[in-house]
Every structure is written in structure tokens, then in C-alpha cells.
Amino acid sequence: MTTTPTVPLAPPPTAPLPLAGPAPSDRMRVVRVLLLLELVVALVTTLEALIVAAVGFGTPVPAVLTGAVAVVLAVAARDAGRGTPGAVRRRWLVLAVQVVFLAAAGVDVVIAMFEGVAPLLLPALVRIALPATVLVLLRGER
């Protein structure tokens, strides 16, 4: 009787971890650029708020809050370029920031109307049209 030599068991086949998902769509590519634009605006506004606080007007709280928004936007822009499950799960963060932007712009518009002053073009572009575009593009992405 012959015995067959035992062959050590091979490790079970494992599927590669999904480190990278599918390439982002054109919509997500545009969303990412728009988030970068919001990030640049937040960075510059943080700088302005820091200077305002440094020269003795107001407190550093607005600078800290705007800096925090910039960090969130930086993370969101990074995630928008990835299709990984974690990035997709964090998409709610992008939605939340855009909704906050729109809500803040809504409050400003109400105050301006109450004071009888026409809302400005640039806030309408940066704080209404831009977040609304991001929301529409993300909605179409689902």
C-alpha cells in the first residue's frame, strides 16, 4: 500500500479587499471641483476671520468654526474622488454641509429682505447656486 504524501493545505483563497471602487463618474468629478472651490472660499474666509479677531474686533470663534468647515470640505473633496465604501458612507457629510450653507444663505436673504436691501449677486452664487448644484449632482448620482 502506498501512501500519498500529504500536501500541506493551501491557505483559503481570499478576495482582494475593495481598496478602490469603480472610477468616479463625471458628476462626482464635477462635485469634487465644486467642493474644492468651497474649500478655497472657506480657507480665505478663515484667514479673514483670524485677522478680524487679531485686530481686536470680535472673537476667534468664527475663525475656528470656518476652519472646521474647511477641514470637512477637504475630507469631502478627497472622498468625492474615491468610490470606496467608507467614502460613500461619508457622503452624508457633504449633504449636511451644503444644507447648512443653504440654510445660512436663507437666513441672510430673509434679513436683507426685512431691511429692504436687495440680496447680493456673489452670496447668491457662492452660498445658494453652488451648494444647490452640489446637491443636485449628488442626488443624480444615487
Next chain:
Amino acid sequence: MNRLAHGGGHAEGAPGSYVGSLLYDVAPEHVPALVVLGLLPLVAVLVHRLPAALPPVPWLGRRRALPAERALAVWALVASAAVHVALVPTHGLSGWSFAFALDAGLLGWAAHRLVTGRRRAGLTAALVLGGSLLGLLAGLAAGHMPDQVAMACKVVEVTGLLALGAPIGAGRARRVLTTSGVAAGTALVVVGVWALGLSAGHGDDGDGHHAGSPALGVAMPAGDGEDPTVAQTAAAEDLYRSTVRSLARYADPAAAVAAGYKATGIRGRDFHADNPAYTKDDATLDPDRPETLVYAVRDDGTPVLLGAMYQAQGLRTHGPAVGGPLTTWHAHEQVCFGLLPPSLAGLTSPLGVCPAGSVTVALTNEMIHVWTVPGAPQRFGDLDEGWLKQHVLAVPAP
């Protein structure tokens, strides 16, 4: 020092209206560009959603085949070029028209290179967009304040730069460097706008291009610019002397605090201490009950009382200009008001936003400063900062 800085002088405009900084307005000669800017999104929708409705232009077909970021950059270039073209006819035969036409030509050329896939088209487009963005600095150096249309155009150009410089396929270093570089360039432009905007009366160079504008954040009631009468001069003198007499008791901030002013924690060169009881009473321009005291901190750390600020009650209520053009009241516009805690948070950025956690107050009630510090070169309106530093702040407390 320009008298338009912070009250004093007069601003031309419709009677009863306010004249603010051009940054928060649209210059009449920029209205065609505003219309173009408003129409472009509709054109974009037409190109993307209804391509069959358009004639079969090969250029458009090629543009649709571009990666998303490049397609966005082409739109930014086209938008900026269209805005610049729209500015040419309204600026007549001037250097401005030539500059706008040249910029429009370069932007259009860069867009064409991107669409037709020329070598180094991305780099060329980025250079043209960056040049157009930083070109605003030349206008600022010449004393011309941008308006809402100009700044909106710059935001579009920043979008194009980001699309070109940080596409998804690019390496991490390039993406970080591009975003940082664009942020730095944008910050440079914004700092330039602030520098010009906070020095009043910019653009008053007689070439008719956005001439004469109050300092950023200041809204002046429109006036006729007439000289003061003898009676108005006497009334202004009386107001000044009454205020000097009344404020003598508040030289020590502790006395002001005891009278209800929020004069604790004095810092900076322009500390405004309100008295809530006086801001809510019915008195206006009462030297015995000034709504606000203004303090500064000397170089040796001691506080010094500079004067008072009277406030009118209610929006668009004009303060009593007893001294006519000598005692011009002013309001503030586009003030960012922080909510956590309630405090001033600056003015609306040239990029159109206030810091997070603050709301935008589009217009405040009217106010007027009376400077009682001995030797002040101005009694009303704006106090000369150079004089303040040299003759008050640098001098040790007596």
C-alpha cells in the same frame, strides 16, 4: 485723509438713498456682463441636455468628449471670456476696453486649445486663468474697486483653475499644491481688495470708472454736497463742546462701567462700548446720554477715551445732521455678526460670504462719531489713524 472714509463729506446719489462701496454693488457699466453671466448657465443646459437642438458644430462635439474636469474648465474659460467681451462696449475707447478685449481673446484661445487637444493646452489655460485672476491686482493698484460682477468672474476663474490643476488622476502632491496655490492666489486678491476698500474714496481718479466710493462697509446717505451755513457751523460747534463736557466724566473706564457702558476688556484702537439703556431710549444726539463711548489702548497698555458715537433709532432713520455737511451720519452695510457669542465678526468677504456661525446684517442704523480726545484733527466722522498713533497711543498716560 479722504472724508468719505467713515462719515464726513457727501456721497452723490438719489435723495434718501445710501451710497455704499462698489464691492457690494453692480457698476452700471457692468450690467451687460451680469446679463451674460446669468445667461451662461442656460446655454450650458442647452449644450448638455439638448444637443440635438443645436447645429452640428464639431467644436461642441469635441468639448463633450473631454474629461469632466476639462469640460468644466472650458466652461469657466468661456464664461470669463464672455464676461470680458461684454465689458468692452461699455468702457468706450479706453485702456480698460483694450485690457478686457485682450483678456477675452486669451481666454477664448485657451478654451479652444483645450477643446482641440493641443499640446500643453492645460498648462496654457491655467496660466491664462491665473493671469486673469491676478490681473485684478493691477486694477486694484490703479485704485479701482471691483464690483459683484468682477468678483463673480474671479470665482468662475478660480473654479477653472481648480478643475485644471487638481483632476482625479493627478498625484496627491499636485492636487495639494494646486489647491494651496489657488487658495493663496485668491487670498492675495482678497487682501488687495481689503487694502483698497478700507482706504476710502477709491476710484476717484476722474476717469469715470467706478469713481468715488465710501470705505468698505460704510453706507453714506446721499447728499447734495453744499457748504455748511453759519447756523450749521455754530450747531456743530455746540454739539462738539457739549459732548466734550459730558464725556469728561468717562475718562476713567470704571466710571463708564458704573454708568452702564460695556467698557470692560478694552482692547485695540477702536473699542466701542455700548450703553444698552441709552441705545433703547428715545433720545437721539443727546450729549448727556451718548449711546456709545470709543476707547483705545495706548502703547503703554492704559486706556484712553477718544470720543462718543451717537446712534439713530431704527433702520433708514436719518440722524439729525445739525451741522449739515459737517455732521454727516453714516450707516454700515454687509456686516457679519457672530452668534457664538454675539459679536462683530467682520464684513462680508469679497468672495461673498461671512464666517461660519455668523449672519449678514445688510444695513445698520445710522451713527456719527464725535472725537473729544484733545487735539483731534477731526471732530466728526473719521479720526486720522496716523495722528492717533503718533499723538495719542504713543504718548504715555499722564
